[in-house]
Amino acid sequence: MAKLTTKTKENPKLQEKLLADGRKSLYLEYYLGRQQWTDEKTDKVKVKHDRRKESLNLYLIAKPRTPIEKQTNDETLTLAKKIRFEREQQMKEDRAGYRLKSNKKINIFDFMQSYYDSYTKGDKRMIKAAIKRFKDFIAIEYPIYKNSIAPEQLNKDMMMRFVEYLQSISKGEGALTHYKRFKKIIKYGVEHDVIRKNPCNGVVCKGDENALVKDVLSLEEMEQLQNTKYDQQNPNLRRAFLFCLYTGIRFCDVNELVYSDVDYSNRMITFNQKKTQGASSKSWVTIPLNNGLLSLIGEQPKDEKNNSINTKIFNLPSQSMCLRSLRHWVKLAGINKHITWHCARHSFAVNILNNGANIKTVASLLGHSGLQHTEKYTRAVDSLKQAAIDSLPEIKM
16 A cells, blocks of 8 residues: 655655545655844844745545555555655756756746645635636636746746736736735745746736725615524624624634633733734734624633633634625625625724724724725725715706
């Protein structure tokens, strides 16, 4: 039976990752050296190890049952080991001894997939969307490269056409958002010698970052949603979305809230935003809680000895499942809008601005590092006021 064993001194190492469909994905992990420096503040020596993954697009059956499945696993593993050995010889041929040759039979699509697989930040879904946009673009504009494209085939002209493609299929800040994530992947490739020269240099994607393109729920629609219940509705999902509507918290944050984040005596909740954690001094957010929000949170659970248990406040299913359930809920409520989970954050900001809150207060509640991120909501309020005026009967003199 095929079994993956890794020797400590092998470089690259052959590794495996269990997938949701029961298969094991095989990949190579390269060790490219380390950086060592002394932290000036703490005077401690810090070390950063540089590793890179390469997807082999080879898969093992996790639990083979038949002789054919076992034989297939053996053949796949043998091929993977052969590839690993060849990669090791390529590294030894390189005089530097610890750097991969930048343009040796690398498929950019494989590199992007590897980058996505190892990405851990809160905007992972946007990274995936940016990769899909690029693949769709290549399939249309450069069909000869739709399955494989080498690093040296990426150039400035291609990037300019990619930006034009993004702008043609997007509105508001959509094109800019995807291009920012795409540039992030390319920059990583340049820094790790996968791509020799950054093809995005000098290529700008102009978009209206202050445009609010998502639908917003009015106060009446929020009440309409609260009054709509249906059989088999997930109570945790219902509580969590209403909590987001009245606090402006993102899905990635509400999904991680635990009872220790709540200060019941001072009626407030404090948490570290996942999106800006470690990147902004204002990543910590404190939100006051009223009676309604405290009722959504509920009392902290306790064990048999009456000791408090620090569990998640909202035990939610996957993000895709939450989105499907939300759309079903909105439809039953008779709300004809394209509502996503992030619309709760936009609705919260627009509604409290509409009720007289100043922009600094809104920025603080949303955890924005500057007012420029909050200004798009003031523009949305202005458009709502204009729509209200326009709804009046026409003046006839």
